[in-house]
Amino acid sequence: MAEPPIPKVSNPTGQGFLPGLAIDLVIFGFHEGQLKVLLLEYQNTDLFALPGGFIHTTENLNDAARRILVERTGLHDIYLEQFYVFGDYARYDAAKAPMTAIMRAKGLTSAEDHWLLRRFVSIGYYALVDFTKAIPTPDVLSDTCGWYDFVKLPSLMQDHGVMVQKALETLRISLDHNLISFNRWAAPLLPETFTxxxxxxxxxxxxxxxxxxxxxxxxxxxxxxxxxxxxxxxxxxxxxxxxxxxxxxxxxx
Amino acid sequence: MAEPPIPKVSNPTGQGFLPGLAIDLVIFGFHEGQLKVLLLEYQNTDLFALPGGFIHTTENLNDAARRILVERTGLHDIYLEQFYVFGDYARYDAAKAPMTAIMRAKGLTSAEDHWLLRRFVSIGYYALVDFTKAIPTPDVLSDTCGWYDFVKLPSLMQDHGVMVQKALETLRISLDHNLISFNRWAAPLLPETFTxxxxxxxxxxxxxxxxxxxxxxxxxxxxxxxxxxxxxxxxxxxxxxxxxxxxxxxxxx
DNA sequence: TATTATTGTAACAAATTGATACAATAACAA
DNA sequence: TTGTTATTGTATCAATTTGTTACAATAATA
Structure with missing residues (x-):
């Protein structure tokens, strides 16, 4: 987190970011038998999406993931773990329509060659927190940022649904291994003492x-x-x- | 593998590739109790490296990994699996000296802003084959491409040693799960029938x-x-x- | 026909896991 | 006070899995 966040809205060329590379976050929320996922809704669209963002040119990948979490959701000090890279070319086409809509809603020119409309490879990170302790706040790009029940998720933009599934598989396999890490940060899954x-x-x-x-x-x-x-x-x-x-x-x- | 490979040597701007993104391959070789790793040596340098390359702008990530394997080692039809993304900023500095040496050996201008000297994030893939059946051939960039005993690996360029370690950890954890996949392709680990x-x-x-x-x-x-x-x-x-x-x-x- | 090396599997012990049972309570109600 | 109720901690025993040893089977060879 060395650099100040670059306001995305006034960054028409994507300067300061690694081009073509994104990070998407699958933040699972738990509390008293409920499992939720953190989603945001872009302004003036009906699109639900995972919080995501881009990597600064001088930033470690893992630091970028943490920064993106803060910027887009207001949550901080959460243990994030890489789980997969999503790099099919087909993602590109799938992204065009929703991204154009998002940009139009933001009053941005949606010129064909806008950097946001180029192809992106996305690195998936996941986390697990207590959703009653992690109160998200929407950023400047989003209408809402909140928790959605895992059992009735709205349909998600692009391939974000696949990302959630893959993240859950990873979480289940490595729960024993990562439990303490997930719990050591802000919004721990369990109180300091628990039964x-x-x-x-x-x-x-x-x-x-x-x-x-x-x-x-x-x-x-x-x-x-x-x-x-x-x-x-x-x-x-x-x-x-x-x-x-x-x-x-x-x-x- | 839709496009013909772009000759890298005569590509001074990195055109046709996703910028800043690379793939590196950790190909493990097994035969009769020996474990080896496939390494190549860049021309007129003393640098050992993992085979790696870049992703075409219209290519699926996984297809790129397979193509890079073919182009750089001559091996084909091998089951590759993603294992980690290496994206620390420090990789950048670590790459400068060896990459400059490689380029100089190739007679390339090593202008400060050459695309190969920019920062790269690298996606690691690994595989496991029978090294007596997988005979590598060096490409135009490499002096040699061959198998090296895992127990006495030469020191590797940049963070490639870390990549090998991380790949082995992944391989060990998922051997049961991936054994049949590794074996179903060219250079299978075991003959059609085995004891x-x-x-x-x-x-x-x-x-x-x-x-x-x-x-x-x-x-x-x-x-x-x-x-x-x-x-x-x-x-x-x-x-x-x-x-x-x-x-x-x-x-x- | 022994001898040797190695294989397939049985046999048993040890450890782990699954299922059930039961004693130990806090709170509450009579 | 004394039941009653719900839930917890743990013991117990069965079932399963894993670790270890043992042994019979058997190709090649001497």
């Missing part, structure tokens, strides 16, 4: 299937990523569950 | 560790990817092993 039930609910929501309570507890406790704290008196008419927290980095082997 | 021992040797070489014979057999037979054929009379003073082949696609569930 085993809350953690299991997170797993079940992401994986889209029920897990056996006993086996889950055994697996998680066996992995030694958790530290048990005092009990939580929830007010419910039942035994109070223990609270846990992720073992601080320094204390792990 | 269980040969398959186990492949696994041990890629994973870099010994596996228990009994357990390996159980796992592989249990996965039902193999069909047992007649025995192989090897000439050795011992019981003849069965031959196997991968179950043809159509016969699998």
């Amino acid at each position: 085993m039930g809350e953690l299991q609910n997170l797993y079940e929501t992401i994986l889209g299937q029920k897990l056996h309570r006993s086996g889950f507890q055994r697996k998680i406790l066996g992995s030694e990523i958790l530290e048990r704290l005092e009990k939580k008196y929830s007010g419910g008419a039942h035994k109070a569950p223990y609270l846990y927290r992720f073992t601080p980095e320094k204390a792990r082997s | 269980m021992g040969e398959l186990q040797n492949l696994y041990e070489t890629i994973l870099g560790q010994k596996l228990h014979r009994s357990g390996f057999q159980r796992k592989i037979l249990g996965s039902e990817i193999l069909e047992r054929l007649e025995k192989k009379y090897s000439g050795g003073a011992h019981k003849a092993p069965y031959l196997y082949r991968f179950t043809p696609e159509k016969a699998r569930s």
